[in-house]
Amino acid sequence: MATKQLTPEIIDPIAFQDFRDALSDYAPQLEQLVCQLEDGSGNEEKIAQLFRILHSIKGDANLCQVHFFEPYMNVLEHLLDRVRHKELPYLDVLGDVLLLVMDRLVLMLDAVAEDLPLDDLRMDALRIRLEPLLEKKPEDLPQACAWLVSSMMGQAPSVPAPTQEAGNGHGGHRFADLQFFRSLAAQLEQRLPAFSGRTERNLALALETNRLSERPVPMEQLAAAIYMHDIGMMLLPESLWLKAGNLSVEDRRQLSAHPGWAAGLLERMPDWQEAARMVAQHHERPDGSGYPDGVRDGAICPGACVLALVDAFESVMLKHAQQGQRRSMLRAVAELNASERQFDSYWLQLFNQVVRTRLELGSVVGGA
Structure with a gap:
């Protein structure tokens, strides 16, 4: 599933502000659900609510012509859909990815509104790291999610993420x-x-x-x-x-x-x-x-x-x-x-x- 990169811009100022207002309501709801799911219950209703919030954000972004949200929301929605259909387990580290992406999107929205530079948010790097999660097998997803979060919070090392290598005593543990x-x-x-x-x-x-x-x-x-x-x-x-x-x-x-x-x-x-x-x-x-x-x-x-x-x-x-x-x-x-x-x-x-x-x-x- 390939996503496209779109240049952040305000097409309709009134609709753009409407979307910002809507997102300010969605974001705390999403964060609350992620925190509730940290109890390890994998509650199906909460997962369904989380999916509906992501779907609503994506729909509102399209309606308000905030198209630069689409590549990120497509990935998050698809991941949660796989969890919803039990193709993937819900994991805390997946919640970390959701919160990280939403935090960066809120900051990007604020920066676009105020005509501030986006370089420090590293949104292109986030998009490039996010998309491969779609192809990960269930057993590989936790490590891939953790690697994404760590690499976005600091400088990603020049070596790949640690893998489980039998017998060498390094990396995997x-x-x-x-x-x-x-x-x-x-x-x-x-x-x-x-x-x-x-x-x-x-x-x-x-x-x-x-x-x-x-x-x-x-x-x-x-x-x-x-x-x-x-x-x-x-x-x-x-x-x-x-x-x-x-x-x-x-x-x-x-x-x-x-x-x-x-x-x-x-x-x-x-x-x-x-x-x-x-x-x-x-x-x-x-x-x-x-x-x-x-x-x-x-x-x-x-x-x-x-x-x-x-x-x-x-x-x-x-x-x-x-x-x-x-x-x-x-x-x-x-x-x-x-x-x-x-x-x-x-x-x-x-x-x-x-x-x-x-x-x-x-x-x-x-x-x-």
Whole structure:
């Protein structure tokens, strides 16, 4: 099934705005259904509702002459139709694809409305990666979907997606490991409601920053580090996480141990040594004032530098959340730059570019 590429343009301004208004109603309904289907029930009625929403979006796009939506909606509708007819199972990772595509389409619609450039949205790359999903066998679809999501959130590696290769001990297990790491991060988020969505926001920021680098770190290693960097906190009393006011010396000693516990787990698993180093060093600082080892400057690995930035940014965003999305983003990036000695200057400049682009596009952090 071949899709066609159409140049984004506004043919009928009134109809275009009508479609934007309709999509603003459809998008949260779609997101809610995807979240409900994460319980693994494969509820047929919810799947049918999801299909009807996609079908309605596609029909409205055609009616309102927003034809550049068609290539993306054709693929999503066809995939859901196969799920509906039990040719494919419904999988969480398929839901991830649906949300990713819809998020990008909403951003594209906003950018077209405001006559903004579309390059950073990488819509052509998304279309090229999306279409092959139509031909995937059920057993190959989960990995293909995960690869699409990962490649769109950051720089796709020059090697193919990992495959199950018998006996070599490499590649095939990494996808399963990443899913395990992600599940641990989700458990941590459940224990702290304020952390809801934090992992995916951090991952999106980290991979976007990494994509801008002339010397990017391996995407899978960075993703693993994002998922795992605070897992050691689960071994500490929750009262310590939530403690208000100044921390005692003993409190700080306990908190400083959490990167080592998560890093230790990664070190003991095949192929995750680089991610382990990122986790172990993400609280180190170029001036040597960080912990746990007081590592300085170039001795801190690049992935840890990226992780330190997104972790600090999320913390400041949370602190200023009551001020609204845009204002809290501005406050957070300002605080990071005011504390620039705490961060690697090369990666800080790239991170600034990512945040600036999001502010210009009016994007919500993490693509939410």
